[in-house]
Structures are given as C-alpha cells and as structure tokens.
Amino acid sequence: MTISLADLQQKFVSALLIPDETETIAGYFSSPEAKGRFSYYRGNLTAIWNSALKNAYPVLFQLVGAEFFEQMAKAYGRAYPSQSGDLNELGGQLPQFLIDSGITKDYPYFYDLAVLEWQLHKAYYAADDPILTLPSFVSAMEQKGLALSEAGLSMHAAVSLHQSDWATVDIWTVHQGSDTPSFDGSLKKACFGVVTRPDWLVSVTALEELAYIALRALQDGRSLGDALETVLQHDPDFSIGSHLSQWFTLGIFSSIKTE
Amino acid sequence: MSRNPVSSGRVGSRISGVGVGLRSQHYRHFLSEHVPVDWLEVHSENYFGDGGYDLFVLQKLRENYPVSLHGVGLGLGSAHNYRIEHIAKLQRLIERVDPGLVSEHLCWGAIAGRHVNDLLPLALNNAAFELFAARVSDLQDRLRRRIYIENVSTYVRFIHDDMDEIEFLSALVKHTGCGILLDVNNLYVNQMNHGEDALQALNRLALLPASSIGEIHLAGHTQTELCLVDDHGSCVSDSVWTLFAHASELLEQDIPVLIEWDTDIPDISVLLAEAKKVPRYQNGLVAGYAV
Numbered sequence: 337m338t339i340s341l342a343d344l345q346q347k348f349v350s351a352l353l354i355p356d357e358t359e360t361i362a363g364y365f366s367s368p369e370a371k372g373r374f375s376y377y378r379g380n381l382t383a384i385w386n387s388a389l390k391n392a393y394p395v396l397f398q399l400v401g402a403e404f405f406e407q408m409a410k411a412y413g414r415a416y417p418s419q420s421g422d423l424n425e426l427g428g429q430l431p432q433f434l435i436d437s438g439i440t441k442d443y444p445y446f447y448d449l450a451v452l453e454w455q456l457h458k459a460y461y462a463a464d465d466p467i468l469t470l471p472s473f474v475s476a477m478e479q480k481g482l483a484l485s486e487a488g489l490s491m492h493a494a495v496s497l498h499q500s501d502w503a504t505v506d507i508w509t510v511h512q513g514s515d516t517p518s519f520d521g522s523l524k525k526a527c528f529g530v531v532t533r534p535d536w537l538v539s540v541t542a543l544e545e546l547a548y549i550a551l552r553a554l555q556d557g558r559s560l561g562d563a564l565e566t567v568l569q570h571d572p573d574f575s576i577g578s579h580l581s582q583w584f585t586l587g588i589f590s591s592i593k594t595e
Numbered sequence: 596m597s598r599n600p601v602s603s604g605r606v607g608s609r610i611s612g613v614g615v616g617l618r619s620q621h622y623r624h625f626l627s628e629h630v631p632v633d634w635l636e637v638h639s640e641n642y643f644g645d646g647g648y649d650l651f652v653l654q655k656l657r658e659n660y661p662v663s664l665h666g667v668g669l670g671l672g673s674a675h676n677y678r679i680e681h682i683a684k685l686q687r688l689i690e691r692v693d694p695g696l697v698s699e700h701l702c703w704g705a706i707a708g709r710h711v712n713d714l715l716p717l718a719l720n721n722a723a724f725e726l727f728a729a730r731v732s733d734l735q736d737r738l739r740r741r742i743y744i745e746n747v748s749t750y751v752r753f754i755h756d757d758m759d760e761i762e763f764l765s766a767l768v769k770h771t772g773c774g775i776l777l778d779v780n781n782l783y784v785n786q787m788n789h790g791e792d793a794l795q796a797l798n799r800l801a802l803l804p805a806s807s808i809g810e811i812h813l814a815g816h817t818q819t820e821l822c823l824v825d826d827h828g829s830c831v832s833d834s835v836w837t838l839f840a841h842a843s844e845l846l847e848q849d850i851p852v853l854i855e856w857d858t859d860i861p862d863i864s865v866l867l868a869e870a871k872k873v874p875r876y877q878n879g880l881v882a883g884y885a886v
C-alpha cells in the first residue's frame with residue numbers, strides 16, 4: 337500500500353473536501369484514533385474559509401447572518417480553490433459565486449455589493465503611493481508653466497471607482513459603526529462611488545454621476561480639461577471648484593501626468 | 596531589555612530575550628506606549644501587501660523592536676504548488692523589515708490547483724525528506740539566509756513513516772544547514788497525541804551543532820475528547836512550562852523565546868504576564884518535572 341507523496345497529499349485533501357472519502361486516507365494513518373482526529377483538519381479548513389471571507393466581506397456577513405455566511409463560505413471554498421498561501425487573497429471570486437450559486441436570484445444587489453467590498457479589501461493592501469494635494473498640484477503646474485486643464489492625474493493605488501444599479505454605497509455606509517444598521521431607502525437606485533484610503537482608512541464615498549464620469553475619464557488617461565469638458569457638456573453648472581476640492585481631499589490622486 | 600540602535604534609526608535586527616506575537620488587536624497599544632518585550636514576531640503573510648496600515652505599523656514598530664518573520668503559508672512539503680511568487684513576497688518583506696530570524700513550518704499545505712492554507716502533517720518518509728530538504732535549500736538560496744523550520748503539532752501520523760520528527764529535523768539541519776524553531780507546546784501536544792517522548796526529543800535536539808535552535812515558541816493548547824488541539828488560544832499549560840524548564844537546562848542558553856497567541860486574542864497584559872514567567876523557568880527557579 338505504498339503511495340507517492342503527491343498521491344498521499346491528494347487523497348488527504350480529497351478527504352478534507354469530501355467526508356465520504358475519509359476511509360481512503362485513514363488506511364494510511366498509523367493509529368485508529370487518527371481517523372476521528374482527522375475531522376479537526378476538516379474543521380480548520382472551513383473555519384479558515386469563513387474567517388478569510390468574513391474579513392473581506394464584513395457587510396455581506398452582517399446582511400446574511402453568521403449561519404448562512406458559514407454555509408456560503410463552505411460552498412465557496414469548495415467551488416473556488418484558494419490559489420495562494422496568503423489568505424488575504426482568498427475571496428476575489430465571491431461575486432461570481434453569488435451568481436453561480438443562485439443567491440443573487442433573491443438578492444440581486446449582493447453581486448455589486450460584493451464587488452464593492454472586494455474593491456475595499458484590495459484597497460487596504462494597496463501600495464503606499466504619495467497623495468497629491470490640491471496646493472501641490474496647483475504649485476507644480478505653475479512651475480511647469482502649464483494650465484491645470486492640461487494635466488493628467490494618476491490615481492492612488494488604493495483608489496478605484498464603483499458603479500452599480502443598486503444602492504451599494506448607501507448599504508455599505510449604513511453598516512459602518514452600527515450593531516443594528518437599518519437601510520430604509522430604495523435598493524434599486526443607480527449609485528456611483530470612489531474607494532479611497534486617506535490616513536489608512538479605507539472607505540467609499542458617494543459621487544454624483546457626472547463626477548464619476550469625470551473621474552473615469554481621468555482614470556482612462558484623459559486630461560483634466562477634457563474630463564471636465566465632458567461633464568460640462570451635460571451640465572454647465574457642474575461645480576468644478578467644489579468637486580476638485582473633494583477629490584483632492586479624498587486623496588484620489590498620487591501624481592501629475594503632463595505628457 | 597536590549598536596545599541596540601543602528602544608524603538607520605532602527606534597533607538592531609538580532610532577536611534575544613522574550614518576545615510576543617504582534618496581532619492587530621494590540622497595534623494601538625504598541626503605537627501609544629513602550630511595551631516591555633524584547634522583540635516581536637509576525638506571520639509573514641499578513642504583511643505581504645504592497646502597502647497599507649499593517650505594513651505601516653510593522654515598519655513603525657520595527658524602529659523599536661527586532662522582528663522575527665514566521666511563515667504560515669508556504670507549505671514547503673507540498674509535492675505540488677510550491678509558489679515562487681510567495682517567496683518573492685517574503686523576500687520583499689525581509690528587505691522592508693530586516694528581520695532577525697525567518698522561519699517556516701515542517702508541513703505541507705497545497706495540492707495542484709488548490710491551497711489549503713493550513714499546516715498539514717507531513718509524511719516523515721525518505722521521499723518527503725528529499726523533497727523538503729531540496730525546498731529548504733532552494734528557499735535559503737533564494738533568500739540568501741538561514742531559514743528555521745518549526746516542529747508542528749499533528750493529529751495524525753502516517754503508517755509508512757521512516758523516521759520521527761526529531762530525526763527528520765536533525766537530518767534537515769545536517770543536510771541543508773537550516774536551523775530549528777523549537778515549539779515546546781507542539782512537542783508536548785505530540786507526546787500526548789502520539790506517545791512521542793518529548794523529553795527524549797529535547798535530549799536529542801541538545802546533541803545538534805551549536806546555534807541550531809534559533810527560537811523557542813510557547814503557546815496554549817486545548818484538551819478535547821479526541822486529542823490535544825494546538826489552538827494557541829490560552830495560557831501556556833503547567834506541563835509545557837515544565838517541559839520548557841527542561842529545554843532551558845538541556846539546550847543552549849539565551850535562545851529567544853516567544854509567547855504565541857493566535858485565537859481569542861486577550862488583552863496585551865495577559866501576554867506580558869506570560870512573558871514575565873519565562874525567566875523563572877529558564878533559571879530553574881520553578882521545580883516540578885512531571886512532564
């Protein structure tokens with residue numbers, strides 16, 4: 337009954353995932369007690385999935401409750417094998433899993449909410465780019481002898497834009513800092529947001545649709561002038577000053593692109 | 596307390612004395628006041644990000660405390676899925692914090708296409724030894740430093756094992772030049788779970804070349820219906836303290852000791868109280884050898 341190391345490890349993991357296969361690995365254990373103890377490894381595996389996903393999706397956890405979340409984590413861990421020894425990378429395909437498993441049939445906004453939570457999770461570990469302040473931006477452009485409108489702006493590594501047909505940003509926001517959050521607004525509502533990390537604090541801030549469009553244009557490499565021109569065509573009263581002030585305060589940009 | 600300032604503004608990297616595992620629940624405490632521990636240990640993977648708050652805190656605390664990096668996700672004994680990307684992230688972290696010691700576990704944790712993210716029990720046979728030794732050598736070559744391998748607690752052993760864990764680790768030291776991170780709690784857990792003689796293990800480890808054991812771990816375990824579970828969620832048991840007193844008698848002096856706590860993280864004062872006990876057992880002031 338000799339077996340290669342690779343085959344032994346394969347059987348071990350198969351038995352972790354499929355309890356009915358415990359007999360196939362138990363024959364390789366040196367004591368009869370080990371078969372019962374093997375269940376601790378199985379328990380560890382599901383606890384690890386649950387813990388890692390709870391860390392990445394705290395609002396989804398609050399929404400579905402501990403019991404449902406644990407069952408969901410078990411199903412996810414089996415369906416989407418962990419691809420890294422770093423548990424902080426576990427969970428990136430949960431939005432897709434919510435569709436595959438049919439959960440989004442009853443809760444269609446869960447997909448976009450999960451997308452948002454993964455954006456926030458990734459932002460937490462993103463690189464520590466410098467944050468470009470509005471005075472620094474203005475000063476740098478003056479020194480270059482260029483108009484502000486000529487500048488392109490690189491976004492901070494932690495920054496990402498979010499858009500949904502559901503009120504994901506509002507749902508996320510009401511679940512911060514309250515043990516008994518309640519959301520009494522309309523779920524079906526187009527929303528736009530930007531994920532930022534000023535002072536290490538990862539958060540999403542709601543945006544007006546035109547502000548989202550302008551930031552998307554900047555992200556796509558267009559100049560500040562082009563980005564603002566696009567939204568001014570939609571709304572001549574779009575407040576450039578207040579929006580620029582908000583964007584820089586949120587630490588959205590890291591550097592100037594002047595090419 | 597050893598303080599060994601260097602020109603970078605950091606204390607030196609060498610770990611000595613008694614350390615505790617740094618957990619996020621204690622960040623605020625460590626950032627707001629000086630905590631009387633000699634060094635800190637972190638799980639390497641928790642600081643693999645490109646940036647962010649955890650890394651900021653670690654680098655800030657590194658100014659005042661030497662750091663030991665303890666890997667939990669590489670799974671050196673996995674026949675498949677040994678990831679070079681993981682080692683590259685470890686190398687980046689090493690460059691960032693200049694650790695005094697880097698350790699991994701005598702375990703495996705992945706098959707082709709799937710990581711299990713656990714410290715799974717390695718078959719202690721010749722094939723596993725060849726693989727593990729090659730991996731340790733590869734890791735040491737890539738990182739250009741000595742790696743310390745920790746003995747692990749297990750709930751199962753395999754029928755075709757050719758050697759016990761101490762024989763495996765001793766051969767590993769001989770063949771690769773790696774060191775050992777000795778977890779005294781794990782020795783005790785395996786003694787209770789598998790009847791492996793922990794005191795005899797210490798006597799055999801004492802025969803290794805000088806400096807082979809670079810760090811000692813102490814942690815709590817839980818007695819369950821089926822066996823002892825190494826859950827790191829309670830104070831060090833009296834039996835493990837006694838075994839540690841033996842280790843202190845038998846092994847070299849001044850091996851750095853860590854109080855390890857990973858689940859149900861208590862107030863920092865609980866960890867510090869545990870850390871305070873270490874010198875008493877090192878100095879043989881506490882009798883009672885019923886291991």
